Amino acid sequence: MTIPGLRHLLGLYDIRENDPVLAEAQFRAFARQVLILYAVLSFNLAGLAYAHYGQAPFWSIVGPPAVLITVIVISAAVWLHMARRPPQGEDAFVSLRIVNFFAFLLALSIAIWATTLFGRGNPANDIHILFFLGITVMFCMQCLSQLRSASYILATVALPYCVYYVAIGEPLVKMTVVNYVVVLLGSLVMHQFAYRDFCDLVSLTEENGRLAHTDPLTGLPNRRSFVARLEETVETALAKGGRFGVGVIDLDGFKPVNDSLGHGAGDAVLREVARRLESVGLGWPARLGGDEFGLIVEGGIDLDEIGRRICADLGRPYHLREGQAQIGASIGFAVFPDAATRVETLVDRADFALYHAKARRRGSSTCFAPEHEAELRRHADVEQALRRADLAAEFHLLYQPIIDVADGRVEAYEALARWNSPTLGSVSPADFIPVAERSGLIRDLTRILLTKALDTMRGWPVERRLSFNLSAHDIAGPEGVDALTTLVVASEIDPSRIVFEVTESGLMRDLVDARRALTSLKALGVRIALDDFGTGYSSLSYLQRLPVDRLKIDRSFISRCTEDETSLNIIRSILDLCRHLALDCVVEGIETVEQKRLLRSVGCRSMQGYLFQRPMPAEAIAAFDAASGPGMIKHQGREGQPAAA
Structure with missing residues (x-):
């Protein structure tokens, strides 16, 4: 036999010490079967001793099996203790090597004891001994099928005794032993196949476990x-x-x-x-x-x-x-x-x-930080109150005009949501809108408020528009767009009088879905405004890809425009952009006459802010319209003074 062949043969008796995962799996598999193995083995030992009672010396049928069964019971107790916390890594290898050694000693001891009984009784007793050795070895090999080395050790111990029985036995004994050897060799081949399948299964299980805990794209843990x-x-x-x-x-x-x-x-x-x-x-x-x-x-x-x-x-x-x-x-x-x-x-x-x-x-x-705890509790209180709220009864709308300062007339009213909670009192939109979005209640809230806004709009002049804010969640799927479309169609109001405002940052969460949703709404005839422009990503390609009719310049630029040349230049750039793209432009947050004059000088026409009017209830709109004919808009603030002061 060549050296590589010898190494392969010796490898059958080794434990794969380069594979700790396999060793741990082998330990767990054997631990599940060790008690039944020991129970059957102890029963067979007692049965063989009982069958030779009165035919063999008393010490030979009591002493050896008693010692062997005692060792087996102690080993079973040790395994029960170890199974509570299975060993890992090197400890698993040590445990499996002990199994190999114990299997060799136990098999050798049982074979020697059974051989000492051979010939002490009648021919039926001798056949029983052969049956005991054969069936016990086969059963033990079955229980050790996941630990190939132990199975081969048992077979190796059994083969010399088979040769011994063939040499000294009667023809019936010889034929029985030969049959057993053939079955044993066939079992070894089948054990080899079963062992390979077990190794493949462990490897596959390990890989599946790794994949189950790993992100496939980045390779990071999931x-x-x-x-x-x-x-x-x-x-x-x-x-x-x-x-x-x-x-x-x-x-x-x-x-x-x-x-x-x-x-x-x-x-x-x-x-x-x-x-x-x-x-x-x-x-x-x-x-x-x-x-x-x-x-x-x-x-x-x-x-x-x-x-x-x-x-x-x-x-x-x-x-x-x-x-x-x-x-x-x-x-x-x-x-x-x-x-x-x-x-x-x-x-x-x-x-x-x-x-x-x-x-x-x-x-x-x-x-x-600790100060966030109070804010978090506040959010939790808002969410609980919002879930219990009667949305239709507790929520209402205020309206703030958008003014065409060139003609001095109202061109639209923006509907602004307000909430008076029975438990929390007046809750700011900055508090309840994010909570409504996270809790999934925003669509119900939008539907109720849009219905109220459309009902209010029925009494307005036909040239007056409604500007209504949508959350990104309202247009995140076809169901939300369908609900908005249904409400607009049912109102029988000309869709061109409705402007849906969406925030730039909200749209950027999923530009493809946003474009699809806004295109559907635009096909209905409504107009689309991009709110808070300049605070998000502000890519020109987005304006090209989205069906936008109007930009609203964020108030953060307006508040600094009289002192900060950069803010004013940004406003100029956005106005030029709107002119070249044929978009309307609204500046919001106008609070002083100085801001109005400066922005008018650079080309701003549509404005909104406390300078003209604070948000007001629907009942006050008629009186405001009556006092706000062309050229009749009054300022609520003073020169250089914020109207909201």
Whole structure:
């Protein structure tokens, strides 16, 4: 036999020590079967001893089986103890080597004892001995089928005794032994097949387990793995009194990259984000889904510095095959145990800190702080009150005019939602609208308020328009668009008198769906306004791809335009853009006569703000219209003074 062949033969008796996963699986498989193996083996030992009672010496049918059964019982107790916490890694290899050694000693001892009984009784007793050895070895090999080395050890111990019985036995004994050897060799071949299948199954199970806990696109751990790792970290920190941070990272500007450069480019960005998170080495990253990532930071916790470094690293340009992409990242952190001690609460706190970071300044990080707790409770109170609310009874609309300052006339009224809660009192739209969006109640609220606005509009002059704000959730699917269409058609109001306002940042969440929804609404005949223009991504390609009729310049530029030349130049640029694209333009947030005059001088015509009129109830519109004919608009503010003061 060649040396490679000898190595292969010896390998049948080895444990694959380069595969700890297989070793752990072998241990678990044997642990499930060891008790039944020992029970059958003990019963067979007692049965063989009983069959030779009175024919063999008393000590030979009592002493050896008693010792063997005692050893078996002790081994069973040890296995029961070990099965409670299965060994891993090197400990699993040690346990399997012990199984091999114990199988050799036990098989050798039983074979020697049974051989000492051979010839002590009648021919039926000798056949019983052969039957005992044969059936016991076959059963033990079956129980050890996942541990090939132990099965081959049993077969190796059995073969010399088969040769011995063939040499000394009667013809019937010889034929019985020969039959057994043939069956034994066939069983070894089948065991080899079964062992290979077991190894393949373990490998497949391991791969499936890895895939179940791994994000296939980025190779990072997925949400399930993140939660499991977080649970382990919490348990360790509780036991040792440690601290750690949990981060939730959201990419800013990812959707526009996906929409403008394609999904392939978006996937490439996500893979590069994963690579940067791993290479920066500031925590244990995972992909939670979409463009959201998680981070567990152990050890020294300077989360502000970690947040700055990650935001800076993820904000660097992404050089793709399709072109260069630029995105940012916002991060929310929560510290254990300061923010919370439960996994779900920690993630919720980190998510709230992320929301706070996005609302304050995109591209930054925020750590959940004590002052956020009051805000979070406020949000929770608002959500509970909102879920219990009678939306039709508790919500109402106020209307603020949009003025054509060139003609001094009202061109439209913007409907503004207000909520008087029986339990919370007056609740700001800045509080209840985000909660309504997160809780899924925004569509019901929009439907009720639009119905009220359309009913109010029936008494207006035919040239007067209604401007109504929509949430991105209202147009996130065909059902929402169908509901809006149904309400407009049922009102029998000319759709061209209705302007639906949508925020720029809301549309950018999914530009493809937004375009589809707005195109459907535009086909109905309504007009589309892009609200808060200049505070989102402001890509010219979006204006080209979206069916927009009007831009509303955000009030943040207006409040600084009289002192800040840059703000004024931005307004000039947007006005020029509107003229070249044939879009209407409205400036909102006008509070002083000085602002009005300056903006009128650079070409602004449609304005809205406290200078002209605060939001008013529907009942006051008729009186305001009567006092606001062409050239009759009065200012509510004074020169250089904000009307809202």
